[in-house]
Amino acid sequence: MSIIAVKKIPFRCSLPNLVKMVAKIIKGQFEALNFANDKHGEKLCYLRLSERLDPQQVVERIQTMTKFGAFIPDHVPDLPLASKRGRIPFKLRRSLKIQKETKPEDVLVITHNEILTEMQSKYTGLYNLSKKIGHKLLDSIAQTIFQRLKHILETNEESLVSGFMLSKYYRKLHPHFGDFQLILSTLHKLQDATGVPRAQLSESELIAVGSQPSVVDNIPFDKIQSACMKYSDKIIAKVTEHVNSLNTDTADGDTEEDLARKRVREELKKISPYLPMIIKQVVSSHFIPQKTPYLKVRIYGEPFLPTKEQMSPFVKRYHAVKIMRSDRMFNILRFNVPLQHYGTLLAMDGTVVGGAKLTIRSSDVPLYKPNDALIAQMKAVFGVAHEPGDQSCLADDDWAEDAAE
Structure with a gap:
């Protein structure tokens, strides 16, 4: 990767604003490291460019198409990184059709x-x-x-x-x-x-399409509920048994701390009839995942995905939101759909749009993922070692990045 410097930046210009302005000019992947001041006290910013970008061409475009100046520095100071603020925002990257750099x-x-x-x-x-x-x-x-x-x-x-x-x-x-x-x-x-x-x-x-969402993180929803209820019953039994066995009898030799502890035990015994209800409420509120009003859906096109103009009327009919074509696969469209339209949408599986057959599926289904041995084989093709247990690259990056933003 190469680094260029952008100069003549107004002091009121923030890093996110600068990134948005130059992203439209660079039209490639880059990261703003941070601001610095030159020897004349002027504000400048260092940009780290993708290997696919020619730094000289980028400098020329910035100089001719903006009020900023740009140059390739001989030396880059040791700057603190600006975290996510220096990256191109997800929606802007997608609108400019800038592909994310991937090894x-x-x-x-x-x-x-x-x-x-x-x-x-x-x-x-x-x-x-x-x-x-x-x-x-x-x-x-x-x-x-x-x-x-x-x-x-x-x-x-x-x-x-x-x-x-x-x-x-x-x-x-x-x-x-x-x-x-x-x-x-x-x-x-x-x-x-x-x-x-x-x-x-x-x-x-x-091929059998269910009309109801059934899993959370690859675990069937009914199993999550039954497991939570099963273990909440065991927790209730243990807690109730423990509370009822607590010693609340006072003795002459008790210290102030002992007396205080026994008074707390007495209060616990008073509320013991209500413990089952309290524990169930806590488990239900904090351990059982709540069903979201929106569900994630994938549409695969066979043998290709129809154009945006062809797909937009179809998905908007079901009030779809966060519609995005994946960077990872050539024939997949991802979006969220309201729960009330989910069943109707899945019933349209097999619809032909623009000469392509649509396979419509929920994203919440149990999935087999490649094991470490196979991932190691794939990375070995490029002479790269695989860390066992590291499946970070298999995460659903499109949705994760959008949600983070």
């Missing part, structure tokens, strides 16, 4: 996970089918997808620019209509290896 190894891991997620989202019965055999089915499918992506990377270097590009290349070679055959052939290989009779599955058996 090559992360592009591979993220794209692999997105393709696997799309397959599980479309084939809603795939997760449970794989779970019955210790996820050997999804383990094998994940390995196949990795080998396919690896082959694409070896023959098309430009596919590493982003997950958007890599997933597009993948679907050109391996269209959606081949996914069910991959699932079925992989299942049959596993069954042949173990001597189990081949299952006769139809595609329609694996």
